[in-house]
Amino acid sequence: MVLTVASWNVNSIRRRLAGFEAVAREAQPDIICLQETKVVDELFPAVEIAALGYPHQAISGIKAYNGVAIVSKFPLSDIETMSWCGKADGRHIFARATLNEATELEVHSLYVPAGGDKPDPLKNPKFAHKLAFLTELTHWWAARGSVQRPGGGPPRLLAGDFNVAPLPSDVWSHERLKNIITHTEIEITHLESLRRAGDWLDAVRHFLSEDEQLFTWWSYRAKDWEDADRGRRLDHIWVSPDMSPALKSASALKVARDWDLPSDHVPVLVEIDEKLI
DNA sequence: ATGTCTTATTGTATAAGA
Numbered sequence: 621m622v623l624t625v626a627s628w629n630v631n632s633i634r635r636r637l638a639g640f641e642a643v644a645r646e647a648q649p650d651i652i653c654l655q656e657t658k659v660v661d662e663l664f665p666a667v668e669i670a671a672l673g674y675p676h677q678a679i680s681g682i683k684a685y686n687g688v689a690i691v692s693k694f695p696l697s698d699i700e701t702m703s704w705c706g707k708a709d710g711r712h713i714f715a716r717a718t719l720n721e722a723t724e725l726e727v728h729s730l731y732v733p734a735g736g737d738k739p740d741p742l743k744n745p746k747f748a749h750k751l752a753f754l755t756e757l758t759h760w761w762a763a764r765g766s767v768q769r770p771g772g773g774p775p776r777l778l779a780g781d782f783n784v785a786p787l788p789s790d791v792w793s794h795e796r797l798k799n800i801i802t803h804t805e806i807e808i809t810h811l812e813s814l815r816r817a818g819d820w821l822d823a824v825r826h827f828l829s830e831d832e833q834l835f836t837w838w839s840y841r842a843k844d845w846e847d848a849d850r851g852r853r854l855d856h857i858w859v860s861p862d863m864s865p866a867l868k869s870a871s872a873l874k875v876a877r878d879w880d881l882p883s884d885h886v887p888v889l890v891e892i893d894e895k896l897i
Numbered sequence: 898a899t900g901t902c903t904t905a906t907t908g909t910a911t912a913a914g915a
Binding site: 631632635656658683684685734736746783839840841842843881883884 | 899900901902903904905913914915
């Protein structure tokens, strides 16, 4: 059996219900990690999403901004909501998905702060917040890993809008974007520290050569987004190294950027061989 | 500085965040 996990920044789940239905139909993910749901939990379209095949849901939303969720065909348990930098701002939720009697997977949905425009943490508090957020997560994973490792623990998957495009091939122009937030050296260094602290494997780059491009975001501001193709890979799926032999494929559902009422992000997907987890 | 989309509001135009 193949397990498909998706991560999608929807930019409002209520505006994206038709798109969600199309993603469910076209890609048939078993588990979908959502970001920027932009809705309080009481108003999350839980009934509609359950009707589309995702009755198991873990949600952490706030009014107007941010908001993360995990929706699943498999049962979710041990749901935890995390607050980073002293803010309960709907940026991290995780749960244990039970795939079958013998297999569990810890799934995280994460929304890293965008960081504003000016790439100077001393002058731009939003950028300082982004870096502090990544640093706090790094410390948490470093501490959690050392506790978890002796007992093993279930395999892990960390998915979301990380708002960082780490490699030169993760943006349309490394030269033009190296001083633009999402592709600055300090962010990339912070993200790499987080990756090392959790011993994560980038499950999408795993299937790409180092210079191969696979974008997950194109700005709304370019009407000719497809021709200009000034995209970035901001959305990521990382897995614990024990999952490496189980990885079967990775892709981005680029066609979703062309649908009516698109998000500026498209879903990113990985296929995992359940037997090998 | 600009482009566009989404949410929210001392609301039918404007601001903020991305």
